[in-house]
Amino acid sequence: MIGNYQYSLDSKGRLAIPSKFRKELGTKIVLSLGFDQTLEIRREIDFKNWTNFLLEKSSMNKNSRLVSRTVIGNSFEVSLDGQGRILLPKLLLEQVGINKKVQIVGVGNKLELHSQDKWEKVMKLASSGILEEAAEKI
Numbered sequence: 001m002i003g004n005y006q007y008s009l010d011s012k013g014r015l016a017i018p019s020k021f022r023k024e025l026g027t028k029i030v031l032s033l034g035f036d037q038t039l040e041i042r043r044e045i046d047f048k049n050w051t052n053f054l055l056e057k058s059s060m061n062k063n064s065r066l067v068s069r070t071v072i073g074n075s076f077e078v079s080l081d082g083q084g085r086i087l088l089p090k091l092l093l094e095q096v097g098i099n100k101k102v103q104i105v106g107v108g109n110k111l112e113l114h115s116q117d118k119w120e121k122v123m124k125l126a127s128s129g130i131l132e133e134a135a136e137k138i
Helices: 019-025 044-056 062-073 090-096 116-136
Strands: 002-008 014-016 029-033 039-043 075-078 085-087 101-107 110-115
Touching: 019 039, 029 044, 029 062, 029 090, 039 044, 044 062, 044 075, 062 075, 101 116, 110 116
Parallel strands: none
Antiparallel strands: 002 101, 014 085, 029 039, 029 075, 039 110, 101 110
16 A cells, blocks of 8 residues: 545544555454554454564563554454444544544555644655665665
8 A cells, every 4th residue: 555645534533544545455454553653554464464473572572562562452453334434443543643634644554544743744854854864774
């Protein structure tokens, strides 16, 4: 999934998913807490692969336990309604600071949901030269 779109939550906390992404996601979708104050949406199979990767890490490692507990414990199976919307749990919205405007960003096998304010800061940083610096460190 690639590209990005700006959408708004409705009064009930539902988010319309662009039709392009709905087709790629299919019917079984998982919403989870992501990194950098984002929410992530994956197809069920991609989420299972992600959790398997996390759970393969040693449970004796404190950081591994923290990441697994936080990501998996803050994940929800969600369904698209007849209008292509999903309900975002208030708990997750509060954790990542999403109020009304949401930037939906396709990042390969997942979608990231950013608050509009945070997305604008990411884009400003990217245009400041930090993108090249980050790419050199990969």
